[in-house]
Amino acid sequence: xxxxxxxxxxxxxxxxxxxxxxxxxxxxxxxxxxxxxxxxxxxxxxxxxxxxxxx
Numbered sequence: 001x002x003x004x005x006x007x008x009x010x011x012x013x014x015x016x017x018x019x020x021x022x023x024x025x026x027x028x029x030x031x032x033x034x035x036x037x038x039x040x041x042x043x044x045x046x047x048x049x050x051x052x053x054x055x
Contacts, residue, residue, distance in 0.1 A: 004053040011045030018042050 018039030025031035 001053070004049050007045060007049040008053065011042050011047075011049060014042030015039055015046055016042075 018035050018041075022032060022035040022039055025035065
């Protein structure tokens, strides 16, 4: 259970930082690609471990 909570926090932090830098680097296509990927990974971690915590 503790691992799930820690993973949820890490996923949320990756998601929020990815969104922040994605919006900050609007003009650079390469950076948007990298930060978009990081945002997706954070979202997947958050969803998976939230579901694991519920069930």
